[in-house]
């Protein structure tokens with residue numbers, strides 16, 4: 001008798017527990033971190049990646065990940081010298097960028113070669129970026145934040161928004177730019193977009209180990225930074241400020257706003 005009563009009581013307890021649990025919703029779990037094998041920075045000009053995310057790129061390169069930089073313009077107007085010819089400047093800046101990429105351990109640097117200062121979020125431009133995404137298949141895409149109010153450079157705005165539109169849905173769905181599929185380029189789902197220059201960043205990357213590489217890469221852009229006398233000091237102060245903003249135990253950091261995409 002006593003054994004039966006015990007069983008009944010157990011059943012009743014279970015029932016009560018189940019009933020008590022039923023109306024409760026599951027707590028939303030923080031999303032799982034994605035597996036990162038490849039990172040691609042899509043930027044407007046040679047030197048944009050170095051100023052904004054080079055410590056992060058160097059960190060992933062050091063970890064043996066594939067790292068790409070896509071430079072959307074030739075940077076052929078980036079000079080105060082009215083005598084400078086655009087094509088000479090473009091050639092110089094490509095050399096500077098290749099040297100900078102080498103300092104960071106970048107796997108491949110892609111030059112789209114569009115005219116400086118003339119980018120618009122067109123379908124033609126989007127196709128160029130979708131092609132890179134489908135070819136190199138990055139898990140994370142880093143780019144300019146196009147949603148930041150008062151973002152002044154038209155190329156930065158155009159690259160940020162066009163890259164966003166290229167990631168989702170264009171690169172994902174084969175029906176966009178069907179020539180790619182016919183050429184053998186499969187659709188590709190990017191896992192996350194990381195925006196730099198965001199007003200409210202939510203992801204901070206420790207660049208303590210790679211800050212030196214960032215500076216070594218930046219000084220390669222001599223046409224832009226000149227002798228770079230104060231550059232290291234300025235960049236170190238900035239990275240230290242960002243580290244402080246993170247509220248984490250970091251000395252030097254780069255900051256991003258992350259948008260996760262359903263995979």
Ligand SMILES: [Zn+2]
Pocket residue numbers: 044045048153156
């Ligand atoms: Zn720029």
